[in-house]
Amino acid sequence: MKTTQVIIVDDHPMVREGLRGMLATDRAIQVVGEATTGVEAVDLVGRLRPDVVLMDIRMPDMDGLAATRQIKQEHPEVSVIMVTMYDNPDYLFQAVSAGAAGYVLKDVSRFELLQTIRTVMSGGSFLNSDLMTQCLQRLASHGRAAGQEGAGAPERLTAREMEVLKLVTEGLSNKEIAARLTVSVATVKTHVEHIIQKLQVSDRTQAAVAAVTRGLLS
Amino acid sequence: MPVSALRPSPPPHSTETTSEGSFRALFEAEQRKSQRLRALVALGTALAATLDLDELLDKALTLALEFSGHDQGSLMLLAPERKSLTVQAAVGGDLSRLHSVIPVAGGSVASWVLRRKRPLYLEGRAESLTHVPRAYSKDLPSSISLPLLKPPRQAIGVVSLNATRQAAHLSPDDIEVLQIMANQLAIALDNADLYRRLQIKEQQLQEAATRLVHAQEEERRRVAYDIHDGLAQMLVGTYQRLQAFQGRRPGRAREAKEELSGLQDQFRRSLEEVRRVIADLRPSSLDDFGLERSLQQYLAEAGREAGWSVQFTFATGGLVLLPHCEATIFRILQEAVSNARKHAHSPRLLVKVARRAHHLVIEVRDWGNGFDVDTSRHAAGPGQRVGLMGMAERATVMGGAFQIKSQPGKGTQVMVRFPLEAIAGLERKNP
Incomplete structure (x- = not known):
């Protein structure tokens, strides 16, 4: 089984150590690097090309939102999960529009943290449908998201994929989509993987963001 | 002579x-x-x-x-x-x-x-x-x-x-x-x-009061960020290590296992408390997203918890408020809303921030229990009395006129009028 390579970005050593400790309990995850500022993070991602970046928001020398924006522009295939003290939906919205795949609080449980990483890696959603809808509505009214400009001409989605993408933007889980379309969960999963590939995004969240900001569903 | x-x-x-x-x-x-x-x-x-x-x-x-x-x-x-x-x-x-x-x-x-x-x-x-x-x-x-x-x-x-x-x-x-x-x-x-x-004295007094509010707000902000960047991160780090420890060594002894998860609960509650203290000291959203968004967030949350339908209007026509005035207005509205929540039991709530020709008017109105304003000055519980006085004082210090209207059974209206020149910063070019 391929391990998931992770970079931890946080200016506080105790938090980096804590996260490292929590990730070390999962053999499928390997921490390949640590950065203490946004600038360091951008540089490290360029050199190590990890699968996932765990990103703090409030940091000196480029905050986590700006760093995420830049990372997504240079490496759209890398997934960024915000790990922050801020439990305000506005930050979540900012993070998603900067290109984040997930958003957890720093006092997240070990189980939840590992689950979020696995979910993001397998094309699942971390956002509940309420939050997803709110986020996408605001994104639609803002008209664009960072990290979308660099995307090349994407392959056309099939009619079925469009159907799935629409339900993804409504915040439905794979299981719910499967029930709606009366297909198996495995089939939905495959559709979602294809959508992520074709849209040249890193994860399900950003697929939904792309659907809205590129006007794919209208 | x-x-x-x-x-x-x-x-x-x-x-x-x-x-x-x-x-x-x-x-x-x-x-x-x-x-x-x-x-x-x-x-x-x-x-x-x-x-x-x-x-x-x-x-x-x-x-x-x-x-x-x-x-x-x-x-x-x-x-x-x-x-x-x-x-x-x-x-x-x-x-x-x-x-x-x-x-x-x-x-x-x-x-x-x-x-x-x-x-x-x-x-x-x-x-x-x-x-x-x-x-x-x-x-x-x-x-x-x-x-x-x-x-x-x-x-x-x-x-x-x-x-x-x-x-x-x-x-x-x-x-x-x-x-x-x-x-x-x-x-x-x-x-x-x-x-x-007398005029000079009064002006000096007003300036001193403004400086005081400003300094207080600055200090609160500093303390909030200090806690956020220091204590909170340490707590988080320790909590994470505790979880990592538990993950690495799934306890065999039942007692150890229970103690460990008890400790984790305690940490989690401590962190919630720290987050609440930080938000009380200085809502970070005020710095990052401004007064309107912060109020929107606060009211959405308060409305959810209290089961209210909240009608919120914010029409300041591009007016840019001085930073410590934003904090003051936020706190007055917060206090008024929290009072309504504690005492009014109203099905709905109206919160308004509106610019008039020479004033900024803020208002919180509910259609709940209401109370007798005169007797409550003396008889209300200490919490409520302090709350009202706190709001009035905050308003007065910023040159605002505080007004509360209430009648038993008819709801409560809290209103403050601030003269624009006392609270406005530079006008935004494109409203």
């Missing part, structure tokens, strides 16, 4: 002998009487109607000149340390004397009058007069200097009037009227000075 009037010869009208002459003298005397009255009334009117101090001094001086028949006047006021007189107003003649300074210790007529607290009327050339202040050497037909006396006979300045063309022949009655005018002016000046000092 003691009057020093030195004159070499009696006035000419006192030598009339014929009956026609005596009628004429009577008539002139009556006319003079009404002139005196008119002068006093005119001064009274001027004192009541003129707000600008310089204008008032000029007017008073002009009236005194008109009444006394002199043509050059100066008005001098005693400096606070009482060692010099400064010419504050001048009418007629060379006006370069304005703002010149005369030492009280010198032998000038002004200082003579000031020290003796009585008027000095001089008629004729200096060398023909006796008992004049030693510095007096002028060749003037007549001159009169009067102390400005405020009760109880404290001299605060001197009015000096000169006749350069012909003597004015002032009678003791005329001089008395002039002295009354001088005293009236002294009282008005004293009042104006008191008023000005």
Whole structure:
């Protein structure tokens, strides 16, 4: 089984150590690097090309939102999960529009943290449908998201994929989509993987963001 | 009233002998009487109607000149340390004397009058007069200097009037009227000075209060970020390590396992508490997203928890508020909303921030229990009383007028009006 390579970005050593400790309990995850500022993070991602970046928001020398924006522009295939003290939906919205795949609080449980990483890696959603809808509505009214400009001409989605993408933007889980379309969960999963590939995004969240900001569903 | 009037010869009208002459003298005397009255009334009117101090001094001086028949006047006021007189107003003649300074210790007529607290009327050339202040050497037909006396006979300045063309022949009655005018002016000046000092005090007080709020808000922000960047991160790190430890060594002993998860619960609760303290000290969203979004967030959450339908309007028309005012407004609304939540049990809530022509109005209204505003001032629970007072104080410090209307069963309305100039920063270019 391929391990998931992770970079931890946080200016506080105790938090980096804590996260490292929590990730070390999962053999499928390997921490390949640590950065203490946004600038360091951008540089490290360029050199190590990890699968996932765990990103703090409030940091000196480029905050986590700006760093995420830049990372997504240079490496759209890398997934960024915000790990922050801020439990305000506005930050979540900012993070998603900067290109984040997930958003957890720093006092997240070990189980939840590992689950979020696995979910993001397998094309699942971390956002509940309420939050997803709110986020996408605001994104639609803002008209664009960072990290979308660099995307090349994407392959056309099939009619079925469009159907799935629409339900993804409504915040439905794979299981719910499967029930709606009366297909198996495995089939939905495959559709979602294809959508992520074709849209040249890193994860399900950003697929939904792309659907809205590129006007794919209208 | 003691009057020093030195004159070499009696006035000419006192030598009339014929009956026609005596009628004429009577008539002139009556006319003079009404002139005196008119002068006093005119001064009274001027004192009541003129707000600008310089204008008032000029007017008073002009009236005194008109009444006394002199043509050059100066008005001098005693400096606070009482060692010099400064010419504050001048009418007629060379006006370069304005703002010149005369030492009280010198032998000038002004200082003579000031020290003796009585008027000095001089008629004729200096060398023909006796008992004049030693510095007096002028060749003037007549001159009169009067102390400005405020009760109880404290001299605060001197009015000096000169006749350069012909003597004015002032009678003791005329001089008395002039002295009354001088005293009236002294009282008005004293009042104006008191008023000005009061205004300065009030302004200083307002500035101090604003600085205080500002400093308090800054301090809260600093403490919030200190906790956020230090203590909170340490707690988080420790909590994470604890979880990692549990993950690495799934406890075999049941006791150890329970203790470990108990510890984790405790950490989690501590972190929630820390987050609440930080948000209370300074909602970070206020810095990052502004007042409108912060209120929206706060109301959405409060509405969810209280089961309200919240009607929120925010119409400030591009007005940019000073940072500590944003915090103050946020806190007042927060307090009002939290009061409504604790006491009102209203199905809905209205929260409004709206710009008027000269004010910013903020309002929280509910349709719940309400209360008797008068009795609650004394009888309400300490929490509620402090809450109301806190809101009113915060509002007042920012120059706002706080108002609360409530009736049992009819809901409560909390409203604050802030004058725009007290709270606005620079206007945004594109609203």
